Amino acid sequence: MQLLWQILVNGILLGGFYALMSLGLVLVWGVLKIVNLSHGSLIMLGAYISYYLFSYFNVDPFAGLPISMLTLFCLGFLIQRYLINFVINAPMFNTLLITFGLDVTITYLAQLLFGADYRTINPDYTGANFILFGATVPLVRLYAFGVSISLTVILWLFLSFTKIGRAIRATSQNLVAARLYGVDPRLIYALTFAIGAAMAGAAGSLNGVISQINPYIGILFTAKSFVIAIIGGLENTLFVIAGGLILGVVEVLTALYIGPTYTNLISFGILVLVLIIRPTGLLGRTA
Numbered sequence: 001m002q003l004l005w006q007i008l009v010n011g012i013l014l015g016g017f018y019a020l021m022s023l024g025l026v027l028v029w030g031v032l033k034i035v036n037l038s039h040g041s042l043i044m045l046g047a048y049i050s051y052y053l054f055s056y057f058n059v060d061p062f063a064g065l066p067i068s069m070l071t072l073f074c075l076g077f078l079i080q081r082y083l084i085n086f087v088i089n090a091p092m093f094n095t096l097l098i099t100f101g102l103d104v105t106i107t108y109l110a111q112l113l114f115g116a117d118y119r120t121i122n123p124d125y126t127g128a129n130f131i132l133f134g135a136t137v138p139l140v141r142l143y144a145f146g147v148s149i150s151l152t153v154i155l156w157l158f159l160s161f162t163k164i165g166r167a168i169r170a171t172s173q174n175l176v177a178a179r180l181y182g183v184d185p186r187l188i189y190a191l192t193f194a195i196g197a198a199m200a201g202a203a204g205s206l207n208g209v210i211s212q213i214n215p216y217i218g219i220l221f222t223a224k225s226f227v228i229a230i231i232g233g234l235e236n237t238l239f240v241i242a243g244g245l246i247l248g249v250v251e252v253l254t255a256l257y258i259g260p261t262y263t264n265l266i267s268f269g270i271l272v273l274v275l276i277i278r279p280t281g282l283l284g285r286t287a
């Protein structure tokens with residue numbers, strides 16, 4: 001029983017990170033109606049930004065998180081405005097091709113610039129932990145969990161109660177009506193992609209302190225973000241938290257009872273089952 005409690009705690013902490021990891025993909029998919037296959041590469045870039053800030057300027061990874069977010073926000077805005085915007089109304093296959101090409105390009109450039117070695121961010125408190133009802137809770141993972149949930153809730157509040165947030169939601173729900181109310185879709189699309197990229201940058205920074213970094217981690221992040229998007233649906237960013245927690249708990253339980261080599265198999269098996277049984281997502285509304 002004690003082991004199960006420890007595993008559940010680990011799953012919840014992992015699930016919080018998963019929620020933030022998938023948030024940018026869910027936002028872009030819900031508003032721009034494109035599947036951004038370069039999402040994981042943006043997470044990877046955020047991880048490297050945090051790594052070099054820590055290694056060369058001694059900036060704590062949590063303190064450097066706003067820098068990663070701002071850098072990725074600017075990069076995301078430019079990518080959407082001067083690349084993806086040209087195919088925004090094209091068939092989905094075209095957008096898949098261009099985002100896939102972008103993913104390959106970013107990964108290749110990262111390999112050239114940073115090398116293929118595994119790297120980690122190890123601040124002084126990396127090994128610190130405390131006991132919660134008999135379960136060991138690593139402080140760095142708890143911090144990452146708190147930041148992940150906080151950013152997810154902040155984004156929900158931003159989309160729900162700010163003028164720009166309401167414009168993003170209006171563009172997602174009815175583009176024609178949004179235009180009639182004076183919304184500029186080109187600007188909203190660029191801002192949405194930029195916000196999604198900023199969230200990816202934040203996830204990358206957190207990944208650097210809880211796991212390893214290399215130029216090839218992006219593809220797995222994109223795939224798992226897609227799984228979480230399908231589980232939670234696209235209607236409410238808060239559902240992403242539930243989707244992330246479900247996937248995190250399922251993965252750690254799989255590692256305990258079946259084996260760690262089967263975690264990805266189970267994760268993508270859930271994706272297939274949800275698509276077959278409930279295509280709107282486990283938490284999405286039925287038609």
